[in-house]
Structures are given as C-alpha cells and as structure tokens.
Amino acid sequence: MRDLVVLKVGGSVLTDKNKSSTARPEQIARVAREIHEGLSGGLVLIHGAGSFGHHQAKEYGLKNGLNEKSIKGIWPTHYAVKSLNNMIIEALAKNGVNALPVHPLSACTLKDGRIDSMCTDVIELMLDANVVPVLHGDAVLDREKGIDILSGDQLVVYLARELRAKKVGIGTNVDGVYDVKEFNVIREITPGNIESVRGMLSGSSGVDVTGGMYGKIMELMELANAGIPSQVFNAEKEGNIARFLNGGVCEGTSIRGE
Ligand code: IPE
Numbered sequence: 058m059r060d061l062v063v064l065k066v067g068g069s070v071l072t073d074k075n076k077s078s079t080a081r082p083e084q085i086a087r088v089a090r091e092i093h094e095g096l097s098g099g100l101v102l103i104h105g106a107g108s109f110g111h112h113q114a115k116e117y118g119l120k121n122g123l124n125e126k127s128i129k130g131i132w133p134t135h136y137a138v139k140s141l142n143n144m145i146i147e148a149l150a151k152n153g154v155n156a157l158p159v160h161p162l163s164a165c166t167l168k169d170g171r172i173d174s175m176c177t178d179v180i181e182l183m184l185d186a187n188v189v190p191v192l193h194g195d196a197v198l199d200r201e202k203g204i205d206i207l208s209g210d211q212l213v214v215y216l217a218r219e220l221r222a223k224k225v226g227i228g229t230n231v232d233g234v235y236d237v238k239e240f241n242v243i244r245e246i247t248p249g250n251i252e253s254v255r256g257m258l259s260g261s262s263g264v265d266v267t268g269g270m271y272g273k274i275m276e277l278m279e280l281a282n283a284g285i286p287s288q289v290f291n292a293e294k295e296g297n298i299a300r301f302l303n304g305g306v307c308e309g310t311s312i313r314g315e
Contacts, residue, residue: 060098062302063217064226065209070192070292071141077112077256078137080144088298089148092189095302096154098223099184101216103209104145104189110138110194113205119196123203131204135162142193152223155188161195161207168200172207172215180220192216214276217285225277225285226301228292231301232311234258234274246312251278274312281314288312 066088068190073079092102113119117130142158149156165175183190194209210227217225233242234255246254253272258271277287290297290309301307 061101061220061222062098062224062226063101063213063220063222064092064228064298064302065103065104065105066228066292066298067209067230068105068109068111068141068230069230070107070271071104071145072107072109074108074111076108078109078140080109080141082144084293085144085148086151087295088292089145089152089154091174091296091298092149093152093154095299096189097303099187100189100302101184101220101222102145102156102189103178103212103216104141104191104193106138106141106194106211109141110134110196113137114196119204119206122199122205127204129213131162131196131230134206136152138193138195139311142191149191155186156191157183157188158210159183159190159192161192161212163195165197165207166200167197167202167205169202169209170205170207170213171201173200175215175219177219180216210276212281213260217280217287218283222285225280225287226298226307227277227287227289228298228301229289230291231291232291232294232308233289234270242308243310246274246278248278248282248315251275257281277312278314281312285312286311286313 076243113134119127121129146156166173180190197207236243270308288309288311290307297307
C-alpha cells in the first residue's frame with residue numbers, strides 16, 4: 058500500500074480573491090517548487106477556486122440550484138477554475154512533477170450538495186503511474202438541486218477516505234484554525250477538546266460560497282477518528298508545504314483522533 062497524502066491548497070493562496078480571475082503566478086510557482094521538494098510517496102493535490110470561480114458562481118447563483126440563469130453559469134464557472142488548474146499543472150511540469158487534471162464536473166455527481174458518486178479509478182491509475190492527480194472545487198451536477206458548488210474541502214475528506222490516505226493537509230493563507238476570541242491558533246483539536254473548540258470558532262462566518270469553519274473541522278475530526286489525521290497550516294509561508302509533505306515539523310493546527 059502506497060503512502061498517500063491528500064493536500065488542499067486554498068484559492069486565496071493561489072489567486073487574488075479581490076479581483077476576478079486573477080492569479081498569483083509567483084505563489085503558484087513556489088507551491089509547485091515545494092511540492093517537487095517535498096514529494097515522497099503518492100500525492101493527490103486539490104486546489105480551491107479563489108477568484109477563479111467564486112465570482113462566477115455567485116453571479117449566476119449556482120448555489121440556488123438549476124434554473125434559467127444558473128444553467129448559463131456552469132460553463133463560465135468551470136472554465137475559470139479549469140484555467141487555474143491548467144496553470145498549476147504547468148507549474149508542476151516545469152518542476153519535473155508529472156501531474157494531470159481530474160475535473161469534478163465530469164467525474165462526480167452530488168446529492169443535495171454532498172458527493173453522491175465519483176469515478177476514483179482514474180485517480181488510482183494516475184497514482185499507480187506516479188502521476189499527481191490535480192482536482193479542484195467545481196460546479197457539479199446535483200441529483201436533487203440540479204447544480205451546486207462542490208468545495209475542495211469536501212473533496213479532500215471524500216478522497217482521503219476513499220483512497221485510504223495516510224494524512225491530510227489543508228494549506229490556507231492563515232496560520233491554522235483560530236480561536237476568534239483570544240485570536241491565537243488552536244494547536245491541537247482532538248475528541249477531548251472538540252466541544253470547547255466549537256465555542257472558540259463562533260463568530261467566524263464563511264465569506265465564500267462554500268464556507269463554514271466548524272462544519273469543515275467536524276469533517277476533519279471524523280476523518281481523524283477513522284485514522285487519518287490532518288494538519289491545517291499556512292501554505293503562504295515559504296517551506297511549509299515541503300515540510301508538511303516530507304514529514305517535518307509544520308506549525309499549524311493538528312486534528313487528531315482517539
Ligand atoms: C470553490 O472551491 C469552487 C468554486 C467556487 C467553483 P473551494 O471552496 O474549495 O475554493 P476556495 O479554496 O475557497 O477558493
């Protein structure tokens with residue numbers, strides 16, 4: 058069994074979230090370099106949309122289900138996030154990392170916003186061939202709502218479980234999960250402190266179309282209880298991605314099970 062890592066790099070690290078479809082090429086290049094440096098076993102890379110997708114998803118109301126307006130927004134949203142995906146794969150190739158895209162719009166279905174089915178065979182074959190599959194948050198067809206937005210965070214949890222990953226990394230543009238009252242990073246979340254963590258997070262509100270911190274933490278906690286620990290860390294800080302991948306000390310929030 059290969060040692061598989063599932064890593065998400067948030068859209069805010071790779072793009073300028075304030076300007077529609079604006080990349081941060083120097084950050085994309087650095088992330089690719091660090092992946093090259095840190096890579097040892099198998100890696101599934103997932104990236105967020107940032108300004109490539111959130112703007113379009115909001116403009117066309119893709120979270121409101123399928124209607125005359127949203128149906129016209131599926132392609133522009135998918136096209137935007139796919140352009141970011143191309144840039145990441147190209148940057149990885151420049152660093153000698155073989156990577157290929159897997160687009161959720163064409164590889165999965167949702168039911169009420171949750172993944173209902175996903176073709177993971179292609180991902181497994183890529184991993185067997187030492188290729189890094191690169192997925193992303195996307196507009197995805199939904200059995201109940203018609204259409205919805207699938208976040209990279211949901212993909213992380215689903216794929217880590219399906220592919221029996223060894224660990225999960227969530228790279229964001231902050232130093233970890235914050236206690237919003239004390240304004241410091243919560244170093245460790247375990248079944249023992251998860252209830253008090255809930256209080257520490259209240260007040261934080263998701264500003265993107267797939268937001269919601271406590272829900273995300275609860276999903277990572279469930280994953281940790283199933284034997285897959287995760288680390289939320291600052292992927293903007295030079296060296297953190299490489300350290301996370303090669304098993305070094307990478308500061309942030311550790312989410313560990315029993
Ligand atoms: C959002 O994905 C996908 C679209 C809006 C198309 P994410 O929720 O994973 O993206 P970030 O990390 O917040 O940018």
